[in-house]
Amino acid sequence: MPEGISLAFHGAARVVTGSKHLLQVGSTRVLLDAGMFQGPKRLRELNWQEPPFAPRSLDHVLVTHSHIDHIGYLPRLARLGLRAPVHCTPAAYELAELMLLDAAHIQEEDARYANKKGYSRHDPALPLYDTKDARRALRLRKKQRYNQWLRLDRKGRLRARFLNAGHILGSSFIELSVPLGEREIRIVYSGDLGRFEMPLHLDPRGLRRSYRLEDIVLVATIHDNHIGGRGLALADGRARPGLGDADIASHLRPRGPSDKEKRRHGERDGDGDLDQTPPAQAKHTILGTNCSHR
Numbered sequence: 057m058p059e060g061i062s063l064a065f066h067g068a069a070r071v072v073t074g075s076k077h078l079l080q081v082g083s084t085r086v087l088l089d090a091g092m093f094q095g096p097k098r099l100r101e102l103n104w105q106e107p108p109f110a111p112r113s114l115d116h117v118l119v120t121h122s123h124i125d126h127i128g129y130l131p132r133l134a135r136l137g138l139r140a141p142v143h144c145t146p147a148a149y150e151l152a153e154l155m156l157l158d159a160a161h162i163q164e165e166d167a168r169y170a171n172k173k174g175y176s177r178h179d180p181a182l183p184l185y186d187t188k189d190a191r192r193a194l195r196l197r198k199k200q201r202y203n204q205w206l207r208l209d210r211k212g213r214l215r216a217r218f219l220n221a222g223h224i225l226g227s228s229f230i231e232l233s234v235p236l237g238e239r240e241i242r243i244v245y246s247g248d249l250g251r252f253e254m255p256l257h258l259d260p261r262g263l264r265r266s267y268r269l270e271d272i273v274l275v276a277t278i279h280d281n282h283i284g285g286r287g288l289a290l291a292d293g294r295a296r297p298g299l300g301d302a303d304i305a306s307h308l309r310p311r312g313p314s315d316k317e318k319r320r321h322g323e324r325d326g327d328g329d330l331d332q333t334p335p336a337q338a339k340h341t342i343l344g345t346n347c348s349h350r
């Protein structure tokens with residue numbers, strides 16, 4: 057990682073839930089997704105641990121979509137002091153309200169039931185967060201349109217934009233432009249990617265840019281990965297050992313779009329060059345981040 061930039065994985069690494077990735081550029085701290093750990097008890101217990109970063113120290117939260125393993129930790133962070141804006145697309149904004157109020161309700165009901173039956177080790181059993189916390193988190197939301205660059209630092213050199221991921225309503229992957237001295241690098245965070253040619257979703261957006269050696273792509277590797285090579289048009293699929301799923305290379309090998317996809321993208325974007333296999337010299341560092349939904 058270049059000097060002055062750090063990226064820490066606090067979930068969805070070797071497990072499929074709890075997506076939380078902390079990007080720090082200079083003094084600006086940006087959290088990519090704020091997901092809750094779900095599944096076995098040993099994972100759910102991670103939600104109760106003190107966060108590995110001070111919620112109040114965050115400057116921005118960017119969320120890719122409103123599944124609980126990507127936003128379900130927001131009320132907990134809000135309870136613990138999060139004040140930063142939570143940026144998301146307009147549809148993700150609306151869905152977040154349904155999802156977080158429902159998640160809070162479930163937490164409250166579980167605690168109530170545990171107290172009634174007396175099976176909790178804790179007396180009284182408490183919810184991870186309640187409806188008040190969910191409302192506190194919801195008030196932090198800010199709607200961001202697809203494809204529009206959002207300034208994240210004072211000079212406007214750290215920027216991000218949401219691009220359609222075709223996964224659920226309002227889902228996105230996030231492209232960040234990160235200053236590195238006089239230059240910039242790009243970081244792409246996939247969130248969960250959808251599939252092509254599904255009846256109820258737009259296809260995932262392609263990336264037009266030729267990426268460079270120092271650019272970083274974090275890509276979901278558990279599900280929907282059969283479309284990976286088409287979805288983001290990644291290059292040689294090198295995986296950094298020890299992070300995420302190991303079988304990235306076989307899924308992300310360069311593979312151009314089908315003729316049908318070319319026609320569809322050509323029609324919509326006025327050029328047929330999206331999602332093409334990138335130039336032979338392009339190389340990316342690809343870090344796998346796992347996710348759970350289909």
Ligand SMILES: [Zn+2]
Pocket residue numbers: 121123126223248347349
């Ligand atoms: Zn999802």
